[in-house]
Amino acid sequence: MRPTIKDVARLANVSTATVSLSINGHARITKETKIKVEKAIKDLGYFPSRSARDLVSRKTGNIGFILTDGHFLKTEPFYTQIFLGTEFEARKHPYYILLATIPTNFKEEDELPRFILENSVDGILIAGRVSKIFLKKIMTYGLPTVMIDFHYSEKNHSAVLIDNMGGVSKATNALISRGHNNIAFLCAEHEHPSIQERYHGYKIALEKNSIPFSEQLIVSLDTIISTESGYDAAKELNKRGVDFSAVIACNDAMAIGAMQFFKETGKQIPEEISIIGFDDIEIDLYQDPPLSTISVPKIDMGQDAFQLMIEILEKRINNHKKIIVPVELILRDSVKTISKLS
Amino acid sequence: MRPTIKDVARLANVSTATVSLSINGHARITKETKIKVEKAIKDLGYFPSRSARDLVSRKTGNIGFILTDGHFLKTEPFYTQIFLGTEFEARKHPYYILLATIPTNFKEEDELPRFILENSVDGILIAGRVSKIFLKKIMTYGLPTVMIDFHYSEKNHSAVLIDNMGGVSKATNALISRGHNNIAFLCAEHEHPSIQERYHGYKIALEKNSIPFSEQLIVSLDTIISTESGYDAAKELNKRGVDFSAVIACNDAMAIGAMQFFKETGKQIPEEISIIGFDDIEIDLYQDPPLSTISVPKIDMGQDAFQLMIEILEKRINNHKKIIVPVELILRDSVKTISKLS
DNA sequence: CTGAAAGCGCTAACAT
DNA sequence: ATGTTAGCGCTTTCAG
Numbered sequence: 001m002r003p004t005i006k007d008v009a010r011l012a013n014v015s016t017a018t019v020s021l022s023i024n025g026h027a028r029i030t031k032e033t034k035i036k037v038e039k040a041i042k043d044l045g046y047f048p049s050r051s052a053r054d055l056v057s058r059k060t061g062n063i064g065f066i067l068t069d070g071h072f073l074k075t076e077p078f079y080t081q082i083f084l085g086t087e088f089e090a091r092k093h094p095y096y097i098l099l100a101t102i103p104t105n106f107k108e109e110d111e112l113p114r115f116i117l118e119n120s121v122d123g124i125l126i127a128g129r130v131s132k133i134f135l136k137k138i139m140t141y142g143l144p145t146v147m148i149d150f151h152y153s154e155k156n157h158s159a160v161l162i163d164n165m166g167g168v169s170k171a172t173n174a175l176i177s178r179g180h181n182n183i184a185f186l187c188a189e190h191e192h193p194s195i196q197e198r199y200h201g202y203k204i205a206l207e208k209n210s211i212p213f214s215e216q217l218i219v220s221l222d223t224i225i226s227t228e229s230g231y232d233a234a235k236e237l238n239k240r241g242v243d244f245s246a247v248i249a250c251n252d253a254m255a256i257g258a259m260q261f262f263k264e265t266g267k268q269i270p271e272e273i274s275i276i277g278f279d280d281i282e283i284d285l286y287q288d289p290p291l292s293t294i295s296v297p298k299i300d301m302g303q304d305a306f307q308l309m310i311e312i313l314e315k316r317i318n319n320h321k322k323i324i325v326p327v328e329l330i331l332r333d334s335v336k337t338i339s340k341l342s
Numbered sequence: 343m344r345p346t347i348k349d350v351a352r353l354a355n356v357s358t359a360t361v362s363l364s365i366n367g368h369a370r371i372t373k374e375t376k377i378k379v380e381k382a383i384k385d386l387g388y389f390p391s392r393s394a395r396d397l398v399s400r401k402t403g404n405i406g407f408i409l410t411d412g413h414f415l416k417t418e419p420f421y422t423q424i425f426l427g428t429e430f431e432a433r434k435h436p437y438y439i440l441l442a443t444i445p446t447n448f449k450e451e452d453e454l455p456r457f458i459l460e461n462s463v464d465g466i467l468i469a470g471r472v473s474k475i476f477l478k479k480i481m482t483y484g485l486p487t488v489m490i491d492f493h494y495s496e497k498n499h500s501a502v503l504i505d506n507m508g509g510v511s512k513a514t515n516a517l518i519s520r521g522h523n524n525i526a527f528l529c530a531e532h533e534h535p536s537i538q539e540r541y542h543g544y545k546i547a548l549e550k551n552s553i554p555f556s557e558q559l560i561v562s563l564d565t566i567i568s569t570e571s572g573y574d575a576a577k578e579l580n581k582r583g584v585d586f587s588a589v590i591a592c593n594d595a596m597a598i599g600a601m602q603f604f605k606e607t608g609k610q611i612p613e614e615i616s617i618i619g620f621d622d623i624e625i626d627l628y629q630d631p632p633l634s635t636i637s638v639p640k641i642d643m644g645q646d647a648f649q650l651m652i653e654i655l656e657k658r659i660n661n662h663k664k665i666i667v668p669v670e671l672i673l674r675d676s677v678k679t680i681s682k683l684s
Numbered sequence: 685c686t687g688a689a690a691g692c693g694c695t696a697a698c699a700t
Numbered sequence: 701a702t703g704t705t706a707g708c709g710c711t712t713t714c715a716g
Contacts (some may be wrong), residue, residue: 002461004693015703020695030701050462051402052693054393057706062438070427077415080422084414091456096404096440119344120392180358198600226627283625286569311405346709357687362711372685398692422713 004045012040023048062098063090063309064121064143066113070104071128075303076253076281078298079127082148083303086125093310095122106134116141123309126150129192144312149303153193156320158312160305163193164278165293167327168201169246171276174329176209179244179338183211186233186258187250188221195225198250198278216242225250230257238265245274245338250278252284252293259287259334270336280330289333301325345386349390354382365390371457372655398430404440405432406463406485408455412446413470418595418623420640426489427644430465435652437464441591443476446527458483464471465651468492471534486654490647495535498662500654502647506536506620509636509669516671518551519678522616523590525553528575529592530563537567540592540620558584567592572599580607587616587680594619594626595634601629601676612678631675643667 009016014033022029022037028221029037040046054061065086071079083099090097098121100113103190115121116138123144126135132152138308139145147159175183185202187195199220206213219233230249234257255277259269267273269289277284280295304323351358356375364371364379371379375535377390391665396403407428413421425441432439440463442455457463458480465486468477474494481487489501517525527544541562548555572591577597579586591597598620601611609615611631619626622637646665653659 005695006693016694017696017704018702021702024695034704047460049397050460051393052708053695054708055391055397055693055710056695058708068511071486073419077419077422080419085442085700091442096457096462098438099441100433101426101429115438118389120438121585134367288434291388347711348709358710359688359712360686366711375686391709394692395711396692397709398711399693400692615685 003046008040011202012036043339062121064124068104069101069126081298082302086306089303089306157279161322164197165201169205170197170329172205182244183246184217184244188229190220192259206313227257231261234258234261247275252279292332292334295328345388349384354378359383404463406466409469410446411443419674423640424644427641428648431645431648449475502665504537507543508542511547512671517588524586525588526559526586530567532562547592569599572596573603576600576603589617594621596614634676637670
């Protein structure tokens with residue numbers, strides 16, 4: 001039988017209240033008694049019962065982590081790493097993470113994650129793009145929510161977001177400073193806020209460098225972001241017959257697909273075309289040549305999100321705070337300098 | 343304020359005990375009262391409190407899922423899929439899955455997952471290879487345990503295992519029936535039980551087909567299984583200068599590394615060398631040619647493991663049961679027929 | 685077949 | 701500064 005607070009109290013010769021107060025550091029307990037209590041706890045190998053604690057405190061000690069099936073099952077563990085980040089952080093706090101996936105295309109009649117229905121979480125983390133229907137449905141539960149790598153700008157949620165604009169601006173600047181003037185931009189899923197931000201970063205950078213913007217260099221597909229759409233986008237760009245020496249893809253998957261197309265058509269990378277992606281996924285390194293990219297600190301994002309949740313939960317900072325995590329440009333062999341600007 | 347069992351009792355005009363019995367289907371409650379109760383529950387939107395329930399039942403309603411950092415972070419979501427399988431199954435039962443990672447090289451002084459220390463799980467699922475030190479340490483807690491894709495044969499745990507031997511036998515047979523007589527076997531981490539089983543499957547198949555076994559065709563590296571070790575193993579095989587028309591690698595990662603080496607040395611696949619891996623990971627399809635492999639039903643394995651846990655937990659089937667999940671040979675372009683046997 | 689009541693382990697007033 | 705005590709919401713004997 002596991003020892004209870006009573007056992008501790010008995011052994012330490014104090015009341016259960018004292019033990020409780022002592023453990024939770026709440027009241028001003030004498031140092032001496034605290035030491036006595038701690039010794040008893042140690043001797044007994046005592047650990048507070050979660051359910052008893054939760055019962056009286058009316059909390060669950062759980063945080064729900066929600067993402068879509070598609071995002072969880074993807075080959076590249078982008079969201080998996082974010083999840084792990086929240087898990088790492090949760091270890092330092094009295095919380096557990098409960099994971100649930102929802103259908104990628106969540107519909108009105110779909111059921112919400114069980115931990116919502118059962119009221120087993122004190123707050124939820126939502127990672128990646130989810131449908132508006134889902135968001136609306138879940139919001140009726142009034143749970144503290146932190147979104148990760150996604151948000152609808154018109155809604156006011158706390159969120160941890162990637163510096164999409166800054167990232168692509170960096171990439172664009174790097175290309176420009178290496179002599180590239182005709183830089184194509186390949187994307188898909190253009191209704192995705194992140195994609196719009198990345199596109200925006202591209203435009204801003206051109207502007208700042210007084211480089212004319214050309215619609216001809218933009219390929220925006222209506223499909224899902226993937227290696228295939230990257231391939232298709234490159235094909236489309238190629239068909240247009242415009243001049244370009246560099247390509248920015250809205251993420252690594254598309255960049256890799258694009259590289260594939262260029263190689264198939266006999267174009268040399270980076271001799272003829274420089275290319276930069278976004279995300280920094282592991283297979284970038286295995287490309288030939290290794291793909292340059294914008295690196296996103298995934299583990300950190302998860303940790304940030306969890307910390308934000310704790311703030312909301314404990315310090316009652318309910319003011320829809322947004323954290324923008326910085327990104328880093330990683331230049332590898334897929335980028336070549338054409339002519340240095342002074 | 344969430345409704346409690348009291349509210350339900352009041353509304354249904356019965357006692358709380360009746361509500362409880364009714365919900366849990368335990369006693370023979372009249373159909374009528376049961377209906378009354380159910381109506382009240384529905385009207386109130388009542389849901390039993392987990393913590394209250396757990397407190398009295400002295401269970402936690404949680405199952406811990408443990409795997410190593412390395413396995414969780416791997417590019418290929420092998421264990422991630424298994425995890426998702428357990429999660430899928432847990433949804434149908436009154437349990438939540440708590441995930442924790444441990445250091446790949448767990449040492450004596452490393453701390454066990456928090457949910458173990460805090461007694462917040464009723465049982466644990468352990469996926470993939472973990473150190474003996476870890477296993478020994480965790481076993482002192484006497485928690486019901488189900489191992490997945492790994493076990494020490496001398497210990498007696500319930501486990502869900504892959505049919506490693508059968509899988510490689512199938513692959514070997516397929517190669518033989520396509521005219522291959524000199525089949526090399528590439529592996530690493532030979533102390534891993536799964537690898538030994540795969541190796542065994544290879545030998546058995548040769549024997550059954552009366553094909554002489556040659557040490558020269560076996561490359562067993564002392565390193566970790568990876569693309570790199572696959573590359574190295576192929577190199578070593580090549581150095582030996584022995585004749586072979588086919589290669590079985592102990593998993594897909596190694597197979598891909600081996601293909602890389604063969605291609606670099608100008609060997610044609612499958613014209614000169616046929617190759618088969620093991621695992622069925624997504625990138626197999628993106629190889630050139632697409633890699634043949636043994637497919638492992640990862641989601642199923644997770645579900646099986648969870649079900650086994652439920653059996654142990656609820657039906658008290660404590661007899662170290664093992665489930666061997668079947669695998670499937672998937673032949674793709676990396677295998678060529680040399681000459682058909684009649 | 686149903687109700688009364690004890691108690692699971694803990695926290696937080698309220699006393700002392 | 702510490703002890704007493706009343707619950708938190710639920711399950712489960714034990715009576716009736």
